[in-house]
Amino acid sequence: MAISLNRLFPARCIQLSSVRRLATSPGLSDVSEGWLSKLLVRKIEPTKEPHSRMLSDKEVIYELQTHNIRPDSTSKYLDNYEKCSQTLTSRKEEFNCELVASWTVQVGDLDQALHLWRYTGGFSSIDKCNALLATDKAYQGLLKERGNYLRSRHLQYLLAFSYWPPIIPRKGNNLYEIRSYSLKPGTMIEWGNNWARAINYRRNNDEPFAAFFSQIGRLYNVHHIWCYSSLQARKETRESAWRSPGWDECVAYTVPLIREMHSRILFPTSFSPTQ
Secondary structure: OOOOHHHHOHHHHHHHHHHHHHOOOHHHHHHHHHHHHOOOOOOOOOOOOOHHHHHOOOOEEEEEEEEEEOOOOHHHHHHHHHHHHHHHHOOHHHHOEEEEEEEEEEEOOOOEEEEEEEEEOOHHHHHHHHHHHOOOHHHHHHHHHHHHHEEEEEEEEEEEOOOOOOOOOOOOOOEEEEEEEEEOOOOHHHHHHHHHHHHHHOOOOOOEEEEEEEEEOOOOEEEEEEEEOOHHHHHHHHHHHHOOOOHHHHHHHHHHHEEEEEEEEEEEOOOOOOO
């Protein structure tokens, strides 16, 4: 029984016909078909090597803590967390960990704080740190107190993308944007391949801060963190990228890989190593 493609895929057929009407020559037709091919997620060939090893080249684990704070307890919470971070920082050689950044959310999920920690030595360092802190009565007391100030928490262990510039602490008055993506399973390699090119269009104003993909926690999550001097600088920088030949193509390839995305504007806390 013959079934019309228009009945099965009406939106796609309308789109195809619209694009073909725009093509007035064989050359334009080739360009249009090329753009259409970007709407499809390409098949990733099977591999015996973990995707994480193909995307990240360091034995360094990052921990992203997300804390949802009671609206009436922000000051008490930040004071408590600073004391906790000082405990770990004073023993960072023993724990093989250090605080990279600490932020509060100003636009997006309000009454929320994000803390980024770095562990050298892989997951064995995390195991060692957790074991030592479990016997630290002062630290455990601070954790118990913190529970009075929180509504909920979430934790992810992440790896850094190898193609991203190294993390460098910033000085001065800056704001940060964390753009979080939930990808379709099986598309992480294609995401990395496209962003390895795309990052070259975003280096001019030194805005890339960090980029990670999840290992434990919510999987197929990607976080890109950018640094700007102001919201106006963010606007101008992003508009400048769109004027760069090739940026639009990178975006076109990555959009079909995304299931969900959201953005948050972050301000550093007073004790954050990056400002």
